[in-house]
Amino acid sequence: MHVVAGVGWFGIAAVTFALTAAVLVEPELGVVRAGYEFHELLIGWLARPASLFTLGTGLILSVGTKWGVAAYHWPLIKLVLVVVTIAITASLAPGWIAAAQASGAQSVGAQVNLIGMAVFHVLTIGAATWLSIYKPGGGIRWNLPFPRRI
Numbered sequence: 001m002h003v004v005a006g007v008g009w010f011g012i013a014a015v016t017f018a019l020t021a022a023v024l025v026e027p028e029l030g031v032v033r034a035g036y037e038f039h040e041l042l043i044g045w046l047a048r049p050a051s052l053f054t055l056g057t058g059l060i061l062s063v064g065t066k067w068g069v070a071a072y073h074w075p076l077i078k079l080v081l082v083v084v085t086i087a088i089t090a091s092l093a094p095g096w097i098a099a100a101q102a103s104g105a106q107s108v109g110a111q112v113n114l115i116g117m118a119v120f121h122v123l124t125i126g127a128a129t130w131l132s133i134y135k136p137g138g139g140i141r142w143n144l145p146f147p148r149r150i
Helices: 002-024 029-064 073-101 105-134
Strands: none
Touching: 002 029, 002 105, 029 073, 073 105
16 A cells, blocks of 8 residues: 555656646636636645555655564655655645735746646655665664664
């Protein structure tokens, strides 16, 4: 379930990137507004649940397996990537989407910010996926002063 949610979230991020790039060059204001309404639906109905499900299942898996949350560096880095991505999106995206739907110079700046956020999502989720597959450092544990499994 964790892999399905994470890969789904990655796909949603890629679609969001394509949508925001297409809307950026669209001259028709009605199409732009419709594109960002769809963007809001993608975030609310797909990306948000997928990100939270990815976070939740990742925590359950890390606590329930030998990898732990902080026993190895790569699960901890994945956790930080996911939490930071969710926090940044939750705090910035709603305002940018609202501004992007308006007309004028503020709209273009918000649209560019949304494209940057979509790229950020693809990179962070892609990095977390890479960490899951390759597990850099393999079985090398950190010598941390707290319990291996948190």
